[in-house]
Each structure stands twice: as C-alpha cells, then as structure tokens.
Amino acid sequence: MDTELDRILSEITGRGFRLTRVRRAVVEVFLQRGLPLSAADVIAALRPGNSSINKTTIYRELAFLEERGIIKEIRFLHERVKRYELAGGEHHHHLICVKCRKVEDIVLEGDLEEEEQRILESTGFRVLNHSLEFVGLCQGCR
Ligand SMILES: [Zn+2]
Ligand SMILES: [Zn+2]
Known part of the structure; x- marks a missing residue:
C-alpha cells in the first residue's frame, strides 16, 4: 500500500503540484478505505485526528484530485450523493x-x-x- 501511496504522491509532485498535508491525508483516506467515498465520508474520516479540518478545503481538494485524474467521480443510480474513488485501478x-x-x-x-x-x-x-x-x-x- 505504501508503494501505491508513493506512486500517487510522486504523480502529484512530479507535475509540479504542492503536496499539502491535507492533500496527502485525502489520498491516504482513499487508499485506506479502498472504496467509493463521498465528501462527507472523507471529512468524517479526517475529522477525529484533525478537528481543524475545514469542509471547504476538502471539497476543494476533491475537485483538485479529480481534475488531475487522481480520483474519479462515481454516481450510483439510487444515490444523490457524489462519490469518488481512486482512478487508475x-x-x-x-x-x-x-x-x-x-x-x-x-x-x-x-x-x-x-x-x-x-x-x-x-x-x-x-x-x-x-x-x-x-x-x-x-x-x-x-
Ligand atoms: Zn470501486
Ligand atoms: Zn448491508
């Protein structure tokens, strides 16, 4: 799993993007869960260890990662909520x-x-x- 994390992180930095603490944490959550997650899931996963995490920051991170093709959007038929999972699997x-x-x-x-x-x-x-x-x-x- 660490090698997969390294691969994704170096993909981010290799394209000249900053690897912020939050950005890294969001990627880690997706790797750890290995499942499609909504923004609320990601926020809930990050909150316990980091109560200062801002919702807007997470939404912005998800948009960033999606635009760069690190994660992709998944919408299930029965759900209104948008989910994401790691792309490239x-x-x-x-x-x-x-x-x-x-x-x-x-x-x-x-x-x-x-x-x-x-x-x-x-x-x-x-x-x-x-x-x-x-x-x-x-x-x-x-
Ligand atoms: Zn999946
Ligand atoms: Zn069930």
Missing part, C-alpha cells in the same frame, strides 16, 4: 447494499468485453464504456 464494478448502503468493489471474471464485441457485430455500435452496478443485500444484511 483495475476495471471493476460495485456491489451496493440497499439496507446498510455499504459499497464493495467486484472484478468480474470475463467482464463485458465479449458482450461489447457482440454489440458491435450485431448493431455496429462501438461501446466505449459501460456502467453497471449490482444492487442487493450484503452478507451482513441478508
């Missing part, structure tokens, strides 16, 4: 529990490349991306 989808709202990453074995190929062949439509989320009950809520 393995292509995956999400399992969303309707009861406790927990979100888990899932990597599909075949993913949808074959389906995309089939779509291209049968309709001539070239798929560039897809969005797929699994909604249900997590193990703890079943």
Whole structure:
C-alpha cells in the first residue's frame, strides 16, 4: 500500500503540484478505505485526528484530485450523493447494499468485453464504456 501511496504522491509532485498535508491525508483516506467515498465520508474520516479540518478545503481538494485524474467521480443510480474513488485501478464494478448502503468493489471474471464485441457485430455500435452496478443485500444484511 505504501508503494501505491508513493506512486500517487510522486504523480502529484512530479507535475509540479504542492503536496499539502491535507492533500496527502485525502489520498491516504482513499487508499485506506479502498472504496467509493463521498465528501462527507472523507471529512468524517479526517475529522477525529484533525478537528481543524475545514469542509471547504476538502471539497476543494476533491475537485483538485479529480481534475488531475487522481480520483474519479462515481454516481450510483439510487444515490444523490457524489462519490469518488481512486482512478487508475483495475476495471471493476460495485456491489451496493440497499439496507446498510455499504459499497464493495467486484472484478468480474470475463467482464463485458465479449458482450461489447457482440454489440458491435450485431448493431455496429462501438461501446466505449459501460456502467453497471449490482444492487442487493450484503452478507451482513441478508
Ligand atoms: Zn448491508
Ligand atoms: Zn470501486
């Protein structure tokens, strides 16, 4: 995990951006949680150790990291809140529990490349991306 942290931090500094304490802390939260987080999640994660953390600063950091492609926005169908996760990971989808709202990453074995190929062949439509989320009950809520 530290090597991943180092990679992301050097990506930030390598492009000439400052590595502020808050910026580093936000990246660390995403790495530690490894899940899509809302701004409120990030603020809650940082608050205990740092009560002086300002909400506006966090929103600004999230916008900064998103613009630089360090994190990406994820919006789930059933949610109004915007979430983010680290960009550049393995292509995956999400399992969303309707009861406790927990979100888990899932990597599909075949993913949808074959389906995309089939779509291209049968309709001539070239798929560039897809969005797929699994909604249900997590193990703890079943
Ligand atoms: Zn659940
Ligand atoms: Zn994810």
